[in-house]
Amino acid sequence: MKVRIGVGATDAEASAVAAALAAHVSDDVAVYLGDADEPAAVHEPASPADDSADADDLGPTEREEVLREEIADILDGGPEKYKQRLPEQDKLFVRDRLALWFGDDDGDDDLLFEDGRFAHFDGWHPNSPDVDEADDGTRVPADGLITGAADFDGRDLHFMANDFTVKAGSMAERGVEKFLRMQQRALKTGKPVLYLMDSSGGRIDQQSGFFANREGIGKYYFNHSRLSGRVPQICVLYGPCIAGAAYTPVFADFTIMVEGMSAMAIASPRMVEMVTGEQIEMQDLGGPQVHAEQSGSADLVARDEDHARELVADLVQYLPDNSDEKPPSQPAKPPAKPPKGIDGLIPEAPNRAYDMHDLIDRVVDQDSFFELRPEYGAEILTGYARIDGRTVGIVANQPAQRAGAIFPDAAEKAAEFVWKSDAYNIPLLYLCDTPGFMPGSSVEKDAILEKGKKMIYATSEATVPKQSVVVRKAYGAGIYAMSGPAYDPESTIALPSGEIGIMGPEAAINAVYANKLDAIDDPEERKQREQELREAYREDIDAHRMASETVIDEIVPPSELRTELSNRFSFYEDVEKDRPSKKHGTIL
Numbered sequence: 001m002k003v004r005i006g007v008g009a010t011d012a013e014a015s016a017v018a019a020a021l022a023a024h025v026s027d028d029v030a031v032y033l034g035d036a037d038e039p040a041a042v043h044e045p046a047s048p049a050d051d052s053a054d055a056d057d058l059g060p061t062e063r064e065e066v067l068r069e070e071i072a073d074i075l076d077g078g079p080e081k082y083k084q085r086l087p088e089q090d091k092l093f094v095r096d097r098l099a100l101w102f103g104d105d106d107g108d109d110d111l112l113f114e115d116g117r118f119a120h121f122d123g124w125h126p127n128s129p130d131v132d133e134a135d136d137g138t139r140v141p142a143d144g145l146i147t148g149a150a151d152f153d154g155r156d157l158h159f160m161a162n163d164f165t166v167k168a169g170s171m172a173e174r175g176v177e178k179f180l181r182m183q184q185r186a187l188k189t190g191k192p193v194l195y196l197m198d199s200s201g202g203r204i205d206q207q208s209g210f211f212a213n214r215e216g217i218g219k220y221y222f223n224h225s226r227l228s229g230r231v232p233q234i235c236v237l238y239g240p241c242i243a244g245a246a247y248t249p250v251f252a253d254f255t256i257m258v259e260g261m262s263a264m265a266i267a268s269p270r271m272v273e274m275v276t277g278e279q280i281e282m283q284d285l286g287g288p289q290v291h292a293e294q295s296g297s298a299d300l301v302a303r304d305e306d307h308a309r310e311l312v313a314d315l316v317q318y319l320p321d322n323s324d325e326k327p328p329s330q331p332a333k334p335p336a337k338p339p340k341g342i343d344g345l346i347p348e349a350p351n352r353a354y355d356m357h358d359l360i361d362r363v364v365d366q367d368s369f370f371e372l373r374p375e376y377g378a379e380i381l382t383g384y385a386r387i388d389g390r391t392v393g394i395v396a397n398q399p400a401q402r403a404g405a406i407f408p409d410a411a412e413k414a415a416e417f418v419w420k421s422d423a424y425n426i427p428l429l430y431l432c433d434t435p436g437f438m439p440g441s442s443v444e445k446d447a448i449l450e451k452g453k454k455m456i457y458a459t460s461e462a463t464v465p466k467q468s469v470v471v472r473k474a475y476g477a478g479i480y481a482m483s484g485p486a487y488d489p490e491s492t493i494a495l496p497s498g499e500i501g502i503m504g505p506e507a508a509i510n511a512v513y514a515n516k517l518d519a520i521d522d523p524e525e526r527k528q529r530e531q532e533l534r535e536a537y538r539e540d541i542d543a544h545r546m547a548s549e550t551v552i553d554e555i556v557p558p559s560e561l562r563t564e565l566s567n568r569f570s571f572y573e574d575v576e577k578d579r580p581s582k583k584h585g586t587i588l
Helices: 013-023 062-075 080-087 094-102 173-189 204-209 218-227 243-249 270-277 282-286 289-293 305-316 339-345 356-361 410-424 442-443 448-463 505-518 524-543 544-547 559-573
Strands: 001-004 029-033 041-043 110-114 145-151 154-160 195-197 231-238 239-242 254-258 263-265 301-302 370-372 380-387 390-397 428-434 466-475 491-494 499-501
Touching: 001 013, 013 029, 013 041, 041 243, 041 339, 080 301, 094 145, 094 154, 094 195, 094 305, 110 154, 145 173, 145 289, 145 305, 173 195, 173 218, 218 243, 231 305, 239 243, 243 263, 254 289, 263 282, 263 339, 270 282, 282 289, 282 448, 289 301, 289 491, 301 305, 305 491, 339 356, 339 559, 356 380, 356 390, 356 428, 370 428, 390 559, 410 428, 410 448, 442 448, 491 524, 491 544, 491 559, 499 524, 524 544
Parallel strands: 001 029, 154 195, 195 231, 231 254, 239 263, 254 301, 390 428, 428 466, 466 491, 466 499
Antiparallel strands: 029 041, 110 145, 145 154, 370 380, 380 390
């Protein structure tokens, strides 16, 4: 760098100018006086070594080394004897679990960051002035709860994980504070939350610090409620989650239990026996089978820890980060089975069974149907899939299960699925083949009206694009629950096998013509008359009559159903729907 200054400057002044400039540029500085050909002073830029003789000697001090030792001690978890018991339960130490979920190629966890590692440090670590000496029995690193953020298969999310080696993953004041902060930050970031639960509940001997406080454990569920429908909340259970700990999985949008280790219940078997006298094992009280088949609280059951991660990795591919975004799409794939087989799959007789999975396989992209709660309310299928790469939520009657009649559990399952899908902007596809809601004293006692109401309500309130397909029978209020013409679908289309009526032919004939038929003495004549009435009734409820009267929008050749749905979902992708201005509905 060349610089010229006034001819009257001294050599000392030229040297000072050169030195000052060289300190700010990475080049030699030559200072010339006036028009002189030779520089009065030249200065080279200082090298890092010139700044301090000890520059290369700087490095971590003992203070940093002590901090790293403390962190390593925290990462080591609770008392060693509890860590040694984990393999007997086929479960991972929590830090190894985090490495499984968020690990790099070396098997180490690759968290973006962790919050609160030093929580309750003063209560157990020998480096604390409050602790006289190390006691393995009082170790509570991170207060037994790990929170932070991580990259999960390309998606940023918040997470929490219980450390079962620390007082059986129980919750206390500092851990509760971390949990609450994580939830509150998720509200700000709009990023999903993953709960890796393995907790025996609150620490009863320390309850005054967190149980009923304004910012105590009760605030968990307040925050769960605020997060609900804002960001996806996914919970995986790795152990017996009891009492307060059991509410997180049921508040989550999606809950996965692990076979042989997971359980959740409002009280432990010991407490159940104390209160009711009932003696029961934990798995029978609240294991995966109970919650997957009977209560419906578990969406999926994993074989082991690896499988649990695989299930969640598949699930998040269908979900947006929050309610302001659209669900992700994928490159389109052809269906697993050719659509041309749809018509041959559907029996002409409305009471003959077939598996709705076979129809779904001919409509959606190959291997894309991700079914949820498959063992609960099995008369209705719910799950996510893709049609030409676009994510859709599917609600489908299952004729292979109790003729596809809608029982209370199925109605509740469908209502919650529709509500959830609508919250995260996932379009809905209804595949209708049902005789309607099941009648009878047992279903009345199980609240068929109440739960059926919720299904109809959820369908009514959903503002995402909806397509309703009358596959075969759509009898009674079944057509309402399955988003028929009155429920604001973007389209109601039918296959040629479709029928819409108050009831099926057999029930209708019995209801209307029973006395007249009974008056016919000749069995052959009565049978012939029944057949005539049946055929006349079926003509009246046939898809062609419905299309002729513009009850439905179109009758679609079955082999073209996939293309028809793809075109309609694409066309209505950005449809806007208004709902009445109000605080909220009163139907839950």
